[in-house]
Amino acid sequence: MSSAPTTTAEYWDKYRPHRGDDPQQRPAAEHFDWTGLPGSGPGAEILGTPKTALDLGPAEGENAAFLARTGVEVTAVDFSPVQTERACGFWSDLPNLEFVCADALDFLDQDVRLWDVIYSTWGAVWFTDPDELFPRIARRLTPGGIFAFSHREPLVGQYGAQEMGGKWLEGRESELTVLRWQHTPEQWTDLLKRHGFTDIQAEVIPTPDGTLGTLLVTAKAA
Numbered sequence: 036m037s038s039a040p041t042t043t044a045e046y047w048d049k050y051r052p053h054r055g056d057d058p059q060q061r062p063a064a065e066h067f068d069w070t071g072l073p074g075s076g077p078g079a080e081i082l083g084t085p086k087t088a089l090d091l092g093p094a095e096g097e098n099a100a101f102l103a104r105t106g107v108e109v110t111a112v113d114f115s116p117v118q119t120e121r122a123c124g125f126w127s128d129l130p131n132l133e134f135v136c137a138d139a140l141d142f143l144d145q146d147v148r149l150w151d152v153i154y155s156t157w158g159a160v161w162f163t164d165p166d167e168l169f170p171r172i173a174r175r176l177t178p179g180g181i182f183a184f185s186h187r188e189p190l191v192g193q194y195g196a197q198e199m200g201g202k203w204l205e206g207r208e209s210e211l212t213v214l215r216w217q218h219t220p221e222q223w224t225d226l227l228k229r230h231g232f233t234d235i236q237a238e239v240i241p242t243p244d245g246t247l248g249t250l251l252v253t254a255k256a257a
Contacts, residue, residue, distance in 0.1 A: 059121070061095075061124075061125035061126070062095055062096075062097040062100075062125070063097075064096075064097040064098075064100040064101045064104070065101070066078055066101065067079035067082075067098050067101045067102065068097065068098060068156065069156055069185040069240070069249060069251050070185065070240055070242075070248075070249040070251075071157065071249065072242065072243075072249075075240065075242070075243070075249075076240040076249065076251065077251070079098075079101065079102060079105070081181075081183060081253055082102075082152045082154065082181055082183060083151075083152070083181060085107055085150075085151035085152040085180075085181070086107065086108060086151055087107065087108045087109075087110075087148075087149075087150045087151050087152070088102055088107050088108070088109045088110075088150055088151065088152040088153070088154065089109075089110050089111075089112065089150040089152070089153045089154070089175070090102075090109060090110070090111040090112065090154060090155070090158070091112055091139045091153065091154070091155040091158050091159035091160060091184075092112070092113055092139070092155050092156075092157075092158020092159035092160070092161075092162070093111035093112070093113055093118075093122060093134070093158065094113065094118050094122070094158065095118070095121060095122055095125060096111055096122035096125060096126050096132070096134065098154075098156055099111040099122075099126070099132055099134075100125070100126045100129060100132060103126070103129045103131050103132035104129065106131070107131070108131045109131065109132045109133070110133045110135060110148075110150075111132065111133065111134050111135070112134075112135045112136075112137050112139055112142045112159070113134070113135075113136065113137075113158075113159075114136060114137055114138045114139070115136070116136050119134050119135070119136040120136075122134050139159040139163055139168065140163065140167055140168065140171060143168075143171035143172065143174070143175055144171065146175075148175070149175055149176065149177045149180075150175060150176060150177065150180060151176075151177050151180050151181070152176075152180060152181045152182075152183070153172050153175065153176055153180070153181075153182050153183075154181075154182070154183045154184060155183075155184040155185075156184070156185050157185060157186055157187070157249075158184075160184040160186070160216075161184070161186040161187075161215050161216065161217065162199075162213070162214065162215050162216070163216065164196070164216060165216055165226050165230075166226075166230075169226065169227065169230040169232075170230055173230055173231055173232065173256055173257075176256035177256070178256060178257070179255055179256060180255065180256045181253060181254070181255055181256075182227075182232060182253070182254045182255070182256065183251070183252065183253040183254075184251075184252055185249050185250060185251045185252070186215070186217055186249070186250055187217070187247055187248075187249060187250070188239050188247045188248045188249060188250050189217040189218070189219070189250070190247070193217065194217060194218050194219060194222060195216065195217075195218070196214045196215075196216055197214065197215055197216075197217060198212055198213070198214060199213040199214065199215050217250075219250075220237030220238060220239065220250065220252070221237075223235075223237050223250070223252050224237050224252075227252070227254045231256075231257050232254035232255060232256065232257070233254065233255050233256075233257060234253075234254060234255040235252070235253070235254040236252070236253050236254075237250065237251070237252040237253075238250070238251055239251075
């Protein structure tokens with residue numbers, strides 16, 4: 036039995052492990068997916084026509100690869116060494132796609148580049164305190180640049196920082212707490228306004244079967 040993780044990075048190292056003896060096949064990356072359900076909701080068109088993009092929490096890198104194939108210069112930042120190594124192996128043939136293993140806050144503090152788009156699909160924005168993250172994102176966007184992110188629709192009343200469960204958190208040997216920050220569309224709108232973003236749109240994209248949908252948020256830098 037695998038040991039329980041003791042750091043948040045180790046938690047994501049163990050997320051969606053490869054199973055079986057055959058080499059893992061890379062994702063097709065034929066669509067830009069905000070929802071986790073291919074063909075559900077909008078795609079990359081809501082990002083406009085950027086020349087550069089920063090992906091926060093790319094996991095296996097499908098969305099980053101999709102953008103890179105369209106000619107966008109993409110940097111994708113994930114603080115799981117396992118996820119980063121896997122993504123690098125999948126997409127080594129794309130010269131305009133760079134994967135960086137780093138914490139999102141540290142990366143935004145240390146890398147002084149500006150991006151036309153910063154986005155996160157069920158990624159780092161969901162798992163980082165927005166009062167820490169949003170000011171850093173605002174500083175790294177070009178004027179009028181787009182910030183977009185998605186996460187699972189929260190259950191009623193489960194807003195703000197919520198403890199995350201999961202099989203890798205079970206067991207007495209692990210005292211790790213993983214938090215995710217989730218809000219209603221109105222709450223995200225207020226948070227983004229507070230940090231200087233404009234043209235904010237926030238909506239829930241429903242699922243075909245009526246289960247929890249995806250909350251999708253877009254905004255622009257001043």
